[in-house]
Amino acid sequence: xxxxxxxxxxxxxxxxxxxxxxxxxxxxxxxxxxxxxxxxxxxxxxxxxxxxxxxxxxxxxxxxxxxxxxxxxxxxxxxxxxxxxxxxxxxxxxxxxxxxxxxxxxxxxxxxxxxxxxxxxxxxxxxxxxxxxxxxxxxxxxxxxxxxxxxxxxxxxxxxxxxxxxxxxxxxxxxxxxxxxxxxxxxxxxxxxxxxxxxxxxxxxxxxxxxxxxxxxxxxxxxxxxxxxxxxxxxxxxxxxxxxxxxxxxxxxxxxxxxxxxxxxxxxxxxxxxxxxxxxxxxxxxxxxxxxxxxxxxxxxxxxxxxxxxxxxxxxxxxxxxxxxxxxxxxxxxxxxxxxxxxxxxxxxxxxxxxxxxxxxxxxxxxxxxxxxxxxxxxxxxxxxxxxxxxxxxxxxxxxxxxxxxxxxxxxxxxxxxxxxxxxxxxxxxxxxxxxxxxxxxxxxxxxxxxxxxxxxxxxxxxxxxxxxxxxxxxxxxxxxxxxxxxxxxxxxxxxxxxxxxxxxxxxxxxxxxxxxxxxxxxxxxxxxxxxxxxxxxxxxxxxxxxxxxxxxxxxxxxxxxxxxxxxxxxxxxxxxxxxxxxxxxxxxxxxxxxxxxxxxxxxxxxxxxxxxxxxxxxxxx
Numbered sequence: 001x002x003x004x005x006x007x008x009x010x011x012x013x014x015x016x017x018x019x020x021x022x023x024x025x026x027x028x029x030x031x032x033x034x035x036x037x038x039x040x041x042x043x044x045x046x047x048x049x050x051x052x053x054x055x056x057x058x059x060x061x062x063x064x065x066x067x068x069x070x071x072x073x074x075x076x077x078x079x080x081x082x083x084x085x086x087x088x089x090x091x092x093x094x095x096x097x098x099x100x101x102x103x104x105x106x107x108x109x110x111x112x113x114x115x116x117x118x119x120x121x122x123x124x125x126x127x128x129x130x131x132x133x134x135x136x137x138x139x140x141x142x143x144x145x146x147x148x149x150x151x152x153x154x155x156x157x158x159x160x161x162x163x164x165x166x167x168x169x170x171x172x173x174x175x176x177x178x179x180x181x182x183x184x185x186x187x188x189x190x191x192x193x194x195x196x197x198x199x200x201x202x203x204x205x206x207x208x209x210x211x212x213x214x215x216x217x218x219x220x221x222x223x224x225x226x227x228x229x230x231x232x233x234x235x236x237x238x239x240x241x242x243x244x245x246x247x248x249x250x251x252x253x254x255x256x257x258x259x260x261x262x263x264x265x266x267x268x269x270x271x272x273x274x275x276x277x278x279x280x281x282x283x284x285x286x287x288x289x290x291x292x293x294x295x296x297x298x299x300x301x302x303x304x305x306x307x308x309x310x311x312x313x314x315x316x317x318x319x320x321x322x323x324x325x326x327x328x329x330x331x332x333x334x335x336x337x338x339x340x341x342x343x344x345x346x347x348x349x350x351x352x353x354x355x356x357x358x359x360x361x362x363x364x365x366x367x368x369x370x371x372x373x374x375x376x377x378x379x380x381x382x383x384x385x386x387x388x389x390x391x392x393x394x395x396x397x398x399x400x401x402x403x404x405x406x407x408x409x410x411x412x413x414x415x416x417x418x419x420x421x422x423x424x425x426x427x428x429x430x431x432x433x434x435x436x437x438x439x440x441x442x443x444x445x446x447x448x449x450x451x452x453x454x455x456x457x458x459x460x461x462x463x464x465x466x467x468x469x470x471x472x473x474x475x476x477x478x479x480x481x482x483x484x485x486x487x488x489x490x491x492x493x494x495x496x497x498x499x500x501x502x503x504x505x506x507x508x509x510x511x512x513x514x515x516x517x518x519x520x521x522x523x524x525x526x527x528x529x530x531x532x533x534x535x536x537x538x539x540x541x542x543x544x545x546x547x548x549x550x551x552x553x554x555x556x557x558x559x560x561x562x563x564x565x566x567x568x569x570x571x572x573x574x575x576x577x578x579x580x581x582x583x584x585x586x587x588x589x590x591x592x593x594x595x596x597x598x599x600x601x602x603x604x605x606x607x608x609x610x611x612x613x614x615x616x617x618x619x620x621x622x
Contacts, residue, residue: 002029002111003074004192005209006173006183009200009230013070014062020202020209021052021072025611029074030082034059035089035107036070037180045095045102047087068230069181071173071203073109079117080134090138092145094130106145108174110137111205112190115168140166144174155184156236159225163188163238169366173203186225191364191391194218196247199231206362207250207388208407215250219390248390264609266410266503270595271462273415277588278455279404280419281426285448290430297383297399302434305381307354310337311371315413315495316359316420319385322491322587323357323424329584330432340367343374350378357383357427361408361416363391372396385423387416401427410610412503414595417495418458421588425451428584450582454589457579461592468593471558471574472600478529481508482550483594484516485533486543492533492587496594503612504601513546526554531594534561534568535578535586544571560590 003024007016013036021032032055033047044065048054052074059065073088080086085095091104114120117136120143125131129142143165148158155176163170169189176184185192185203195202195210195217202210207217218233220226224243225236235243262268284291308327310320320337327335338346340358344367356375360368363386372393375382384397387405394400403419429447432438475481481500483493490512497510511520513532524530532547534540540561547557548571559572562580569575578589602609 002076002205003209004109004111004171004173004203004205005072006070006185006203006228007200008069008181008183008228009197010068011200012063013067014059014065016062016202016213017070017072018052018056018059018062019212020204021055021074023208023211024074024205025052030077031075031084031087032073033075033087033089033109034062034065034070034072035102035109035175036065036067037175038067039069039180043102043104043107043175043177044100045089045091045107047084047089049082049084049087069175069183071107071109071175071183073111078113079136086133086135088135088137090133090135090141092142095132104145105148105177106141106174108137108141108144108172110140110173111171111192112169112188114140114166114170116166117168120166136168140170140172141174148176155179155182156225156227156240159184159186160236160238160240163223163225171205181229183228184225185220185228186223187220188222189364189366189369189392191362192220194220194226194228194233196231196233201228201231201233203228208409211250216247217250218245218247219395220245221395222392251389264410264599264603266412266414266599266609269408269410269415270592270599272406273418273592274455274459274462276403276405276415277418277422277458280422281452281455283402283404284423284426285452288445288448290426290433290444290448292401292426292430295383295399295401299434301381301399302431304353305333305355307351308333308335309343309350309354309356309375310335310359311340311343311356311368311375312337312359313340313365313367315417315498316361316365316368318491318495318498319359319417319420319424320357321494322421322488323428325488325491326425326584327428327431330428331435331437333431333435338371340365340371344371350375350380352379355381355383357385358393358397359385359420360391360393361387361403361405361413361420363388363393365393369393369396385420387419411612411615412499412598412609418588418591422451422454425585425588447582447584451585453581454585457581457589458592461578461589465596468576468596469600472597473604475529475556476504476601476604478506480523481506481529481531482520482524483508483510483531483533484513484543484546485510485536486513486539487536488583488587489513489533489536489539489543489590492535492590492594493531495591496531496533496597499595499598500601502615503598503607503609504605505607505613506601513543516546516549521549521553524550524553524555528555529558530555531558531560532572533590534559534565535590536583540565540568544568547571560593562586562589
């Protein structure tokens with residue numbers, strides 16, 4: 001949520017900052033602002049509500065503000081409504097709704113939430129400070145100013161004193177009037193990267209914002225600070241001591257974060273799935289054997305686990321649900337799939353010999369990160385399945401299994417989800433192989449060949465997407481949609497329903513098919529769309545029976561199944577087929593038509609597919 005950018009160097013900052021913010025729009029926002037200085041003490045600030053184009057128009061795409069040092073922000077409203085006065089940046093002095101020069105010692109932006117801001121605000125009011133906004137960020141900036149002026153200390157010491165007195169999460173970026181050629185940053189839990197080139201430095205919440213300018217980045221860790229000048233970065237710990245950081249080169253290109261001729265990022269990312277799924281498969285299958293050496297987990301570790309907890313949020317939780325079914329069918333390990341926001345607060349006795357698997361695209365999801373830390377405090381081994389190298393979850397987990405999805409810009413995940421599924425499948429097979437739970441260990445080769453067939457089969461589904469487009473247009477005015485299935489089909493239904501509701505704004509729900517008659521069927525009326533996922537041989541007839549019950553009450557039925565089950569057409573009004581694959585892994589194929597269904601429904605309704613209302617790509621606050 002929210003986006004931070006910063007630049008200091010020898011170019012005009014305005015256009016660079018706006019370009020960076022545009023690359024972070026997928027994170028979700030409702031207002032935006034810039035603060036730029038021209039090498040003197042003067043800082044010019046401009047803020048707006050609504051889309052980033054409003055800020056761009058006010059500043060002639062940033063060219064109207066002179067200066068080669070600046071910070072920018074897109075705000076997701078938490079404390080205070082989305083107004084100009086609440087938009088970032090914030091200042092340590094007074095401020096009205098106008099724009100122009102600001103005369104303040106400290107100017108800054110912040111991602112995250114300061115939990116004790118009311119306490120800090122009351123303290124500052126007693127010290128003579130007044131407040132113009134409803135935000136916790138203004139409190140944070142004025143607290144920095146307070147310590148800077150009270151103790152006559154340097155910026156690093158002032159920021160350090162601030163950090164130890166606030167609770168919550170933050171990625172903080174500030175400029176000081178007395179230090180016109182420097183930007184200072186600090187971090188706790190909220191993501192931040194710093195990029196450098198020969199004479200320029202860049203700051204951002206995420207890599208896509210700066211890929212156009214550099215691929216050499218530093219990852220700043222929790223409770224660390226940095227002083228940034230043109231082309232140089234100096235890092236400090238909380239004691240103010242200088243520390244060394246390793247420069248990392250980002251491997252994917254700037255072009256990977258562009259639309260590449262597609263109308264929306266989501267459609268581009270749907271079509272990238274054959275390649276990124278293949279890349280992820282090839283990373284962990286070598287010489288037709290599962291190789292998890294890069295993950296850092298040994299066969300001895302795998303043998304010793306007595307329980308697995310899979311912890312995630314949103315689509316990643318749906319990956320966990322499907323992985324749970326696969327692991328329990330192939331191995332002797334009990335698996336619990338938990339929502340991170342619930343797991344971290346559960347008063348449960350955790351098995352000390354368990355493995356906690358955290359799944360997250362960004363590697364910064366607040367609840368998932370908190371769950372990981374809770375598990376580590378209990379002395380339990382943790383594994384991360386993440387897409388972003390160097391992310392907080394990746395750095396803190398005991399084992400890391402990276403997906404090779406590349407940058408995913410659309411808020412609704414597609415390719416990262418598919419790569420996470422592959423990791424779940426391969427982990428299940430590795431567990432089965434090492435623990436010798438398959439009656440025929442030679443079947444591992446069969447399973448691997450089935451997994452390796454998935455990319456080509458996804459491509460075949462995408463070649464027939466026009467049928468889905470036609471059907472989506474027909475049902476784009478639906479009020480309610482129900483997705484049903486059993487077992488793995490239920491897990492697929494959960495993700496299909498989420499894809500529909502988050503980008504089309506149609507109310508949709510997923511149910512285990514057997515639960516329909518326990519209340520939900522009362523919602524079925526004439527014309528209600530019911531989508532049944534029917535890929536599991538031992539369960540699909542039972543699900544069809546549940547669908548027929550709905551049809552008798554006026555529902556319109558769509559069936560999603562594999563080629564060969566043509567009797568499904570006898571019961572359903574519209575049927576979609578996917579190629580056959582071993583049923584443990586069919587979720588990788590069955591989800592593709594449901595991704596397309598959500599996409600085309602959103603397009604038919606004229607909605608913003610990539611940036612749905614009220615949602616953010618990376619949920620970095622609780």
